Amino acid sequence: MTVLEGQQQTIQRLPLAEGWRRAWRTGDWWRHLGLFGFLFFMFLPFIITIIISFKDIPQFDHYPFTVTFPLHPDNYLEAWRIVSRYILNSIITSGTSVVGMVILAAIAAWAFARYPFPGRELFFFGVLALLMVPGELTLIPAFLLVKDLGLLNTRWVLIAPYIAGGQVFAIFILRQFFEALPGEMFEAARIDGATELQVFRHIGIPLSQSILGVVAIMHVLSTWNDVIWPLVTLRSNELMTLTIGLYAFRTAWYTIWGPLMAGYVIASIPLIILFAFTSRLFVEGLSSGAIKM
Amino acid sequence: MTTEEIRAPASHATMADVRVPQERQSTLGQRIYRYRFVYLMLVPTFALLLTFNYYPAFMGLYRAFFKWDIGLQPEFLALGNFEKLFIRDDIFLKSLRHVSLLTSWRVISAVTFPFIVAELIFNLRSNVHKYTYRVLTILPAVVPGIVILLLWQFIYDGTHGLLNAFLEGVGLEDWQQPWLGSPKTALYAVTFMGFPWVGGVTVLIYLAGLQGISDEVIDSSLVDGCSGLRRIFAIDIPLILGQFKLIIVLAVIGGLQGWVAVFVMTAGGPGTASMVPGLWMYNNAFLWNKMGYASAIGMFLFVLIMCLTILNVKFVKTGDY
Numbered sequence: 001m002t003v004l005e006g007q008q009q010t011i012q013r014l015p016l017a018e019g020w021r022r023a024w025r026t027g028d029w030w031r032h033l034g035l036f037g038f039l040f041f042m043f044l045p046f047i048i049t050i051i052i053s054f055k056d057i058p059q060f061d062h063y064p065f066t067v068t069f070p071l072h073p074d075n076y077l078e079a080w081r082i083v084s085r086y087i088l089n090s091i092i093t094s095g096t097s098v099v100g101m102v103i104l105a106a107i108a109a110w111a112f113a114r115y116p117f118p119g120r121e122l123f124f125f126g127v128l129a130l131l132m133v134p135g136e137l138t139l140i141p142a143f144l145l146v147k148d149l150g151l152l153n154t155r156w157v158l159i160a161p162y163i164a165g166g167q168v169f170a171i172f173i174l175r176q177f178f179e180a181l182p183g184e185m186f187e188a189a190r191i192d193g194a195t196e197l198q199v200f201r202h203i204g205i206p207l208s209q210s211i212l213g214v215v216a217i218m219h220v221l222s223t224w225n226d227v228i229w230p231l232v233t234l235r236s237n238e239l240m241t242l243t244i245g246l247y248a249f250r251t252a253w254y255t256i257w258g259p260l261m262a263g264y265v266i267a268s269i270p271l272i273i274l275f276a277f278t279s280r281l282f283v284e285g286l287s288s289g290a291i292k293m
Numbered sequence: 294m295t296t297e298e299i300r301a302p303a304s305h306a307t308m309a310d311v312r313v314p315q316e317r318q319s320t321l322g323q324r325i326y327r328y329r330f331v332y333l334m335l336v337p338t339f340a341l342l343l344t345f346n347y348y349p350a351f352m353g354l355y356r357a358f359f360k361w362d363i364g365l366q367p368e369f370l371a372l373g374n375f376e377k378l379f380i381r382d383d384i385f386l387k388s389l390r391h392v393s394l395l396t397s398w399r400v401i402s403a404v405t406f407p408f409i410v411a412e413l414i415f416n417l418r419s420n421v422h423k424y425t426y427r428v429l430t431i432l433p434a435v436v437p438g439i440v441i442l443l444l445w446q447f448i449y450d451g452t453h454g455l456l457n458a459f460l461e462g463v464g465l466e467d468w469q470q471p472w473l474g475s476p477k478t479a480l481y482a483v484t485f486m487g488f489p490w491v492g493g494v495t496v497l498i499y500l501a502g503l504q505g506i507s508d509e510v511i512d513s514s515l516v517d518g519c520s521g522l523r524r525i526f527a528i529d530i531p532l533i534l535g536q537f538k539l540i541i542v543l544a545v546i547g548g549l550q551g552w553v554a555v556f557v558m559t560a561g562g563p564g565t566a567s568m569v570p571g572l573w574m575y576n577n578a579f580l581w582n583k584m585g586y587a588s589a590i591g592m593f594l595f596v597l598i599m600c601l602t603i604l605n606v607k608f609v610k611t612g613d614y
Contacts, residue, residue, distance in 0.1 A: 028422075031413045035426055038410055041489045042433050045444045048455060065458060108338040117328035118321055123335065130342065132602070133350050134550055136571055137595040140578045140587055141352035142345065164345035167338055196330070225438040227553050232579055243439040247557065250443050257453065264440045275435040279428055 053261035060257050072258060079263035085238070086245030087270060093155065093241055094223045097162035098216050104163065105170035106212065110200055112171065113178035114186070124175070130168045135228070143232055157233045158241070162223045170215045177211045178204065213281045217274070224271060242267055357592040361585030374589035385590070388568040395484050395569065396548025402490035403544040404537060410491050411499035412525060427500065431493035442557045445486040449473045449558075473559050476566035483558050483567050495540055502533030538605060545601050549594060570594060 052060060054071040062068075111117070112124050142161065151157040181204070189199050205212070227243045234240055240248070246267055253260045275282065319327070357374060359367040378385050414426045433441075448455040451471025460468050472482040506529065514520070514528050530537070552571030555561060561568040561576070570590055578587035 028417050028419075031417055032422075034413050035410065038406075038489055038491055039426075039429055042430070042491055045441075045448065045455075046433070046436065049444060060453075064453060065455065104338050104341070107334045111331045111334040115328055115331045117331045118324050123339075127338075127342065130346050130350075132599055133346070134546070134591075134595055134598055136550065136574060136591040137353040137588075138346065138349035138591075139574075140584050140591065141349035141356065143578075144584070145345075145349055145352075160341070161345045164341035167342065168346070171338070221435070227439060227557070228575070242437065246437075246439050246443065250446075255453070257447075264443065267440055268436045271435040271437060272432075275432070279431070282431065 049261045049264055052257050053259075053265050055258045057256065057258070075258040075262040076266065078259045079266055082249055083242070083245065083263045083266050086240055086242045087267070089155075089239060089245070090224055090242040091270065093158045093162070094220045096155075097159045097166065097223055098219050100159070100163040101166040101170060101219055102212060102216050105167045105174055105215070106205070106208075107200075108167065109171045109174035109178055110204060112175045127168055127171050130165075131172065139228065139232075146233060152233055153235045153239065155239065158223075158226075158230060161229065162219075162226075166219045166223070170219065173215055174208070174211065177208055181207055210281055213278060217278055217282055220274065221271070353588050353591050353595075356585050357589040359585040359588075361583075361588070363582040363584060367585065370585070374586050375593070377586070378589055378593065384565050384568055385570065385573055387565065388570045388573050391480055391567060392549060392552075392569045392571075394480065395551065396545055398484050399548040399551070400541055400544045402487075403492065403495055403540050406490045407492055407495035407540075408499050411496045411503060412529070414496070415500060415503040427497065430491065430496045434493040438553075439557065441487075442554055446473065446558050449482050449486075474563060476563050479559050479563060480567040483555055486554070486558070498536050498540060499533065502536035503529060506532050542602050542605050545605070546598055549598055549601075 048065055051065065051067055053075055054073065055064075055068055055075075056072050059068040059072075108127075112120060146152055146157050146161070151160070185203060186199050189203055194202070224241075225243060226241075227247070230241045230244050231247075234244065237245075237248075246263065249263055250260065253263075325332075356367065358369060358371060360370050360373070361367040410430060414423055414430075417423050417426070447453070449472035451457065451474055454472070456472060457469045460466065470478060472478050510528060510532070511524075514524055519527055550571060552569045552575070555567055555569050556572050556575065559567045561572045571594065574587045574590035574594070577583045577590065
């Protein structure tokens with residue numbers, strides 16, 4: 001269920017598993033071969049993107065898919081001039097909304113997990129039901145709502161709905177996690193005179209860092225990649241997020257492949273950096289077995 | 294904190310359970326009053342949900358029964374929108390066929406290729422290798438989706454594209470074409486993009502399931518002489534049906550909602566050769582301002598997704614071993 005348990009499971013079962021596998025199998029070479037095959041094709045588009053990003057137009061016309069010299073790193077400068085603004089916008093949007101979302105979701109999930117208040121299951125069902133509502137149903141009324149609220153073409157038109165919508169899944173995951181935390185610890189803290197708030201802040205939150213991290217990363221990924229909502233609610237180039245900025249960039253720079261591909265590479269870097277710092281969290285959170293039906 | 298609570302058995306999971314005997318005696322009003330701060334904790338969450346989720350959702354259902362063009366008074370049509378949708382709108386009916394092809398392939402590819410990769414990784418002996426492959430398979434998942442779509446658009450490009458260059462390289466010049474620009478191939482190009490169809494997140498979900506299978510089960514299967522492919526079909530797959538179910542639900546939802554890919558790659562074209570319902574809704578709403586009609590398409594997608602999810606959860610049984 002939890003990230004921690006997942007880790008323990010892996011550690012415990014290894015000696016046994018290693019034993020029987022060694023006993024009846026001579027080698028793993030063909031598995032490596034198969035995995036290499038899959039990975040090669042998974043990475044091929046990205047490798048070719050990087051190769052093309054260093055080409056000028058004649059180089060691309062003659063040798064589109066092989067490395068050509070001289071390299072043209074100036075493509076990156078050119079792309080950066082256009083893409084950097086969109087990246088900054090995406091960082092502001094996803095960053096603000098993830099902070100707001102995690103705080104609100106953690107508080108609500110804590111309430112659902114630890115207090116038997118009247119109406120608890122009803123309210124929780126009210127949150128869960130929203131998991132079933134697809135964006136298609138709400139897109140048009142939500143658009144007209146933010147139009148009436150005068151939010152169109154501001155940063156809030158993205159941030160507020162992202163916080164609202166992101167909570168749903170986060171509350172669902174966090175409630176399960178909070179409920180599984182050992183209750184004796186909180187009881188002990190209360191006996192020692194801790195207030196409800198102190199229990200939450202000094203015991204609950206520190207114990208849940210990993211799952212909060214997973215929920216946060218998933219939220220950043222989904223908001224960062226959103227296309228339709230920013231497309232219909234933002235008009236001005238100054239506010240555009242990366243997805244729609246790149247889309248516009250593609251239309252404007254079609255066939256000038258070098259800088260275009262350099263732009264794609266630059267656009268991928270922020271999330272790759274985020275992933276580099278959190279891969280362990282991410283991989284183990286998803287591998288912990290909590291996610292199934 | 295009363296002495297009564299302190300003496301309560303320590304095995305109780307939460308303070309919630311400890312307080313239960315007291316609550317039986319108190320009235321509903323008293324209980325609500327006692328937990329007033331909890332309701333306070335939920336206020337910001339529900340304020341946002343009501344505004345940005347509940348209100349639009351109900352509005353979407355409500356306006357589906359109206360002729361509702363921007364700037365004009367809404368006009369109640371009862372089922373008029375749906376009648377038009379299913380009887381007179383040929384493009385919508387065509388889009389339904391398209392989306393079933395897209396969704397079917399998504400489901401088929403999601404239960405095969407990522408599962409093969411997960412089995413390959415799971416059966417590796419070295420833990421270091423296992424971890425490395427897990428990170429490598431998830432890595433493409435952090436490349437922004439729009440970049441991947443635009444890259445596939447480039448791969449399919451008629452004059453500069455990688456696919457045509459590959460065909461030329463292996464001597465199949467005859468097969469070359471503008472994959473996204475030809476009405477014959479556009480839909481299939483969009484459907485089959487993403488080769489080799491291995492989603493990193495999906496692989497990790499399968500892997501988590503495989504790792505959760507207990508050693509006793511695997512050991513006893515070995516004693517009984519069950520190994521290799523037979524173990525995969527007799528033990529692995531039945532034991533991780535929970536994961537398969539989730540992946541199928543996600544693939545169905547993803548397929549029905551996956552019109553953003555079509556929007557970016559072909560905009561439904563050429564003509565309407567790759568139109569899907571989600572995109573048809575978008576066009577009706579944001580190109581032609583027919584908000585009521587578009588809401589009806591949105592409502593149809595909502596009902597369809599809900600029915601398919603319920604069917605899947607109900608009829609694909611999770612084995613209890």
